[in-house]
Amino acid sequence: xxxxxxxxxxxxxxxxxxxxxxxxxxxxxxACTLGLVACSGHVSAEPDRAGAESPADASxxxxxxxxxxxxxxxxxxxxxxxxxxxxxxxxxxxPCGSCHASGAYALxxxxxxxxxxxxxxxxxxxGELRCxxxxxxxxxxxxxxxxxxxxxxxxxxxxxxxxxxxQMRDYRHGSHGGMSGYWDLSRGPRVRNHCIDCHDPHAPxxxxxxxxxxxxxxxxxPRG
Amino acid sequence: MTDxxxxxxxxxxxxxxxxxxxxxxxAPLSALSETTSMEELLQQHYQxxxxxxxxxxxxxxxxxxxxxxxxxxxxxxxxxxxxxQFAYALNLSICIGCRKCAEACHEENNHDRGTGxxxxxxxxxxxxxxxxxxxxxxxxHTVPAEGKFYMPVQCQQCENAPCVxxxxxxxxxxxxxxxxxVDYNWCIxxxxxxxxxxxxxxxxxxxxxxxxxxxxxxxxxxxxxxVRPQGVVEKCTFCLHRTRKGRLPACLxxxxxxxxxxxxxxxxxxxxxxxxxxxxxxxxxxxxxxxPRFYYFFDE
Numbered sequence: 001x002x003x004x005x006x007x008x009x010x011x012x013x014x015x016x017x018x019x020x021x022x023x024x025x026x027x028x029x030x031a032c033t034l035g036l037v038a039c040s041g042h043v044s045a046e047p048d049r050a051g052a053e054s055p056a057d058a059s060x061x062x063x064x065x066x067x068x069x070x071x072x073x074x075x076x077x078x079x080x081x082x083x084x085x086x087x088x089x090x091x092x093x094x095p096c097g098s099c100h101a102s103g104a105y106a107l108x109x110x111x112x113x114x115x116x117x118x119x120x121x122x123x124x125x126x127g128e129l130r131c132x133x134x135x136x137x138x139x140x141x142x143x144x145x146x147x148x149x150x151x152x153x154x155x156x157x158x159x160x161x162x163x164x165x166x167q168m169r170d171y172r173h174g175s176h177g178g179m180s181g182y183w184d185l186s187r188g189p190r191v192r193n194h195c196i197d198c199h200d201p202h203a204p205x206x207x208x209x210x211x212x213x214x215x216x217x218x219x220x221x222p223r224g
Numbered sequence: 225m226t227d228x229x230x231x232x233x234x235x236x237x238x239x240x241x242x243x244x245x246x247x248x249x250x251a252p253l254s255a256l257s258e259t260t261s262m263e264e265l266l267q268q269h270y271q272x273x274x275x276x277x278x279x280x281x282x283x284x285x286x287x288x289x290x291x292x293x294x295x296x297x298x299x300x301x302x303x304x305x306x307x308x309q310f311a312y313a314l315n316l317s318i319c320i321g322c323r324k325c326a327e328a329c330h331e332e333n334n335h336d337r338g339t340g341x342x343x344x345x346x347x348x349x350x351x352x353x354x355x356x357x358x359x360x361x362x363x364x365h366t367v368p369a370e371g372k373f374y375m376p377v378q379c380q381q382c383e384n385a386p387c388v389x390x391x392x393x394x395x396x397x398x399x400x401x402x403x404x405x406v407d408y409n410w411c412i413x414x415x416x417x418x419x420x421x422x423x424x425x426x427x428x429x430x431x432x433x434x435x436x437x438x439x440x441x442x443x444x445x446x447x448x449x450x451v452r453p454q455g456v457v458e459k460c461t462f463c464l465h466r467t468r469k470g471r472l473p474a475c476l477x478x479x480x481x482x483x484x485x486x487x488x489x490x491x492x493x494x495x496x497x498x499x500x501x502x503x504x505x506x507x508x509x510x511x512x513x514x515x516p517r518f519y520y521f522f523d524e
Contacts, residue, residue, distance in 0.1 A: 170523070174495030175315060175503065178482025180472060183494075187470030193482065206481065208366045212323040215330065215342035217361040218424050 067182065067189035073154060074196055080118060094118075096153075100140030108132070125203040134159055134201070160195045171195075269394070270407040270446070281409075282446060289451055293435060297442040299450050302468045304401035310462055310517065311402070311489045312473075313499045314376060317523040318483035321346050321367040321374030328478030329378075332463060333449040334441055336433035343427065343460035344378045344475060356423075356508060378475070379404065379425040379460035380508065380516030387417035387426060387459075396457075402517050403462050405447040411456040418457055422509050423516075426459045462486075489517075 075081075079093030086092055099118070108115075108131060111124055115131070136142040142150040143159050151158055161168030170176035177195070182188035198206060267273075267281060282299045289297050326342040335341040347359025351371050359375060368374065381402050388396050388404060395410040396417055418426040432454040444450040445465035452458045463473040467486070476484040487496035499505065505519040 166523070173498040173502070174487075175313075175485050175499050176318070176482055178476075178479055178484070180477040182470045183467070183472050183487045184470030198480075198482070206320065208368065209320060209322040209480075211321060211346075211363070211367050212327040213340065214323065214362050214364070215326050215340050215345065217345055218418070218427060219361075 066185045067187070069185070069190045069192060071157070071192045072194050072197060074194055096141035097139075123203050125205065126201070156201065157195050160199075160201075264409060267409055269410050271397075278446075285446070285450060289440075292432075293440060293451065294437045295440045295442060297440065297444050297450070299444045299446055300465070302445045302448065302465055304399045304403070305468055307490055308401050308488045309490050310381070310467060311487070311496050311500070311519065312381075312462065312517065313485040313496060313503075313505060313519040313521060315483045315485070315503075315523065316373055316375060316520055318481050319346075319374045319376065319479075320481055321348055321363070321369075321372070322480065324478045324480055325376055325475035325484070328474045329460070331439070332441055332466075332474035334433065334435050334444070334451050336429070336431055337436065337439070338431065338434045341427060343425065343458075344376050345424070347375045347377060348372050349375055375520070376475075377423055377425065377508070378518070379421075379462075380423050380514065380518040381460075381462060383515035383517065384513060386420040386422065386512075386514060390416040390420040392416065399447075401468070403464050404459065405461060405464070406457060406459060407447070408450075408452045408456045408458065413455040413457065415457060422512055422514065426457050428457055429454055 075091060075093065079095040079098075082092050082094050084092045111130060114120075114124070115122055134143050136144040136150050139150070141153055143153060143156060144150045145159065145162055157168075167176050171192075177193050177198070179190050179192050181190035183190075195201075263284060268277065270278075273281065278301055282301065285299050286297055289295060289299070323346050326344040326346060329335070329344050330340065330342045333343065345361045347356055347361060348363045348367075348369070349356070349359045349372060351373055356375065356377065363369070381398075381404050383398075383402070385398060385404050388398060392414060393410060393412055395412070396404060396406045398404045413428070415428055418428055429452050433451050435451065440451075441449060443465060445461075445468075448461045448463070448465040463471075463475075467473055473484075473486055476486050485495050485499050487494040489496055489500065491497065499521065500519065503521040504524070505521045507516040507519060
């Protein structure tokens with residue numbers, strides 16, 4: 001069969017489209033970082049600083065330009081929700097330090113009775129962990145690793161990775177946690193979800209869903 | 225070549241005898257003009273169109289979509305990328321059967337709203353069973369259900385595709401990035417391919433698709449998600465209108481659980497390569513020798 005290949009003709013068109021898409025994506029990401037749209041900001045650094053390769057590194061080849069792989073940053077990391085919103089309809093958060101400012105606060109030995117005050121209603125189902133397994137005893141706004149190193153709340157992913165190495169490894173290689181944007185980083189950027197976009201750190205079991213309605217199944221159609 | 229010659233006669237017969245139209249059978253020419261324009265009828269096979277003719281065809285299809293659906297769409301010819309072979313993998317330990325992928329496919333690919341069609345079926349399977357013929361697609365309870373796992377199935381883009389070999393008119397073929405495509409304007413709607421596919425991945429367009437103007441995805445490709453004519457077979461194209469421009473497929477982006485991994489297997493640093501090399505992947509109905517490029521795996 002004498003197939004006529006047409007790609008050269010339309011490549012010009014396709015190229016323009018690529019550039020437009022890429023520019024739009026970059027603008028989109030920018031809008032996020034500036035807080036213009038409801039996507040609550042991004043960090044582009046891979047949270048695990050322990051030297052393992054990041055998603056960006058994982059698909060880097062030396063020559064062509066590479067768009068970034070960003071990790072979506074959930075709001076709540078910056079404080080607790082106050083139930084009010086600012087003029088841009090973003091939730092107003094009360095920083096941890098506004099109440100836990102003066103250093104030490106007692107970390108409980110056990111999880112019952114459940115925590116009260118502004119945190120009343122925080123449901124906790126995460127193995128047998130205590131609050132102090134993750135929260136630092138001296139500063140509420142800090143987390144800590146097993147070796148005592150403290151981490152800011154926004155680096156929660158490093159904390160998760162410490163106890164869930166398998167999922168963390170899979171996440172780094174794109175087989176846990178999902179993504180959106182471009183498979184080809186020479187054409188556009190990619191956004192990764194944060195562990196806590198899907199798993200509440202206090203009750204991490206993935207939620208159950210009511211499924212979307214089923215599409216028709218061709219096996220059930222009369223044939224012919 | 226004879227196959228392609230034969231096709232024109234078959235297409236005319238199809239247009240005449242299709243869709244149970246006795247009235248049309250006695251007035252074949254009016255039937256033709258209703259379902260098929262003369263220009264469409266005389267159109268060459270996609271692979272034989274000159275660049276100029278192809279552009280003319282694309283503009284004609286855009287105008288027809290505007291006329292029939294009231295939307296301005298862009299229909300492009302999006303060729304395979306150099307040095308790219310696509311593969312897809314799905315993590316069955318993660319998938320919860322929510323059907324968000326099937327829904328996203330429905331919207332992205334301009335499927336008929338009336339039938340709720342999608343290129344993806346999600347099978348609810350008993351844990352421990354791997355017989356996809358026994359999976360149920362009509363479940364309607366909160367997921368995941370106890371004792372079940374979920375297996376989305378779409379075109380497996382087989383290397384050795386039975387659907388391609390049975391086509392009497394060469395209206396379907398595999399492109400060099402591995403995607404099996406259909407020239408919807410060349411297809412005669414005989415449905416041999418649908419019967420030949422062991423994964424029930426092909427769909428026959430019974431009706432003229434109904435897509436409201438405001439829901440139409442205007443970014444379309446000739447071999448991809450443009451509105452398919454009535455009476456032809458259609459299938460998943462790994463969203464070639466997106467993926468051949470570097471983007472991820474719609475079903476992957478829609479997956480809320482992160483169960484799907486897509487990419488270029490020729491890139492040794494890609495996520496898909498890592499999965500193929502580090503997870504115990506398998507393919508459906510391997511014994512048939514179809515050699516899918518869609519893989520499944522469980523986390524260990």
